[in-house]
Amino acid sequence: MARLTEGPETQSAANNARQTDGPSLKLVFGLLVIVTLIVGTLAYRRYANSERWVAEGVAKMDRIGAELEPEGCIDEAVSWYGECDQQEANAAVCLQGVSVLMFHCLSARDRQETCELYLDPDSAVHQPTESMRERARTAETAGESGRWVYARCEERGEACLNKRECACAEAYRAIDSFCRTGQQAVQL
Numbered sequence: 001m002a003r004l005t006e007g008p009e010t011q012s013a014a015n016n017a018r019q020t021d022g023p024s025l026k027l028v029f030g031l032l033v034i035v036t037l038i039v040g041t042l043a044y045r046r047y048a049n050s051e052r053w054v055a056e057g058v059a060k061m062d063r064i065g066a067e068l069e070p071e072g073c074i075d076e077a078v079s080w081y082g083e084c085d086q087q088e089a090n091a092a093v094c095l096q097g098v099s100v101l102m103f104h105c106l107s108a109r110d111r112q113e114t115c116e117l118y119l120d121p122d123s124a125v126h127q128p129t130e131s132m133r134e135r136a137r138t139a140e141t142a143g144e145s146g147r148w149v150y151a152r153c154e155e156r157g158e159a160c161l162n163k164r165e166c167a168c169a170e171a172y173r174a175i176d177s178f179c180r181t182g183q184q185a186v187q188l
Contacts, residue, residue: 050093053084057101065108073105074171078158081167091165096188098167102174103186115179125152149173 057080065073077098084094106114117123125148150160153168160166177187 046088046090047093049087050084050089050097053087053089054093054097054100057097058104061101061104062108065105068105068108070106070111070114070175073102074156074168074175076105077101077171077174078167095165095167095170098170099174099177099186099188102171103178106175106178106186107183111178111183114175115183118176118179149176 057077060080061073061076064076068076080101081094081098084091117125149169149172150163150166152172153160153166156168158166158168160169163169174186178185181187
C-alpha cells in the first residue's frame, strides 16, 4: 500500500505546529511599540516641565538680578535648584540651569568689583579654609585647582556631598566663568 508523505494534510499539520510555537512576532513588536510610546511620553513630559521651570527661573533672575549681590544670586540659584523635585523637573537639566540662572542674575548689572576679587588668585575668595587644610592630604595644596568652590559652599552651610551634582559649586563656578569671559558669558 502506498503511503502519502507530503500532502495537504501533512502540510497543514506542520503549519499549525509552527504557528503555536510561542508569541507571535506581531504581538512582541506591538508590545514594544506600546512601551516605547509610554516611556517617550513620560520622558517628554518630564523634559517639558524642566524647560518650563528653567524659563520661570530665568524670568525671575532677570527681574531681581540687578538688586542682588553675587552671594544673593547664589542664594536664589541654589534655592531654585532645591525646588526642582517639587516641579517634577529633570535633575540634570536643573543642574545645568543653575549656570544659566547665574548668568542672568550676574549680567543684570556691572560686576566689575566682584570680578576683580574673583580674578585675583591671591584674594580671600580663593584661599582654603582651615577645615580644608585639616582634611587635605597636603595642607599646602588645599584649595588649589578650583577646589576653592567647595570651601565657599561649606562656609555657607551647603557641603557638597556629591561633587559632580552640587548646585552651590556650580553657582560659584558660574561667577568665576562670568568674570573670566569679561562679563559676557558663563560656560555650561
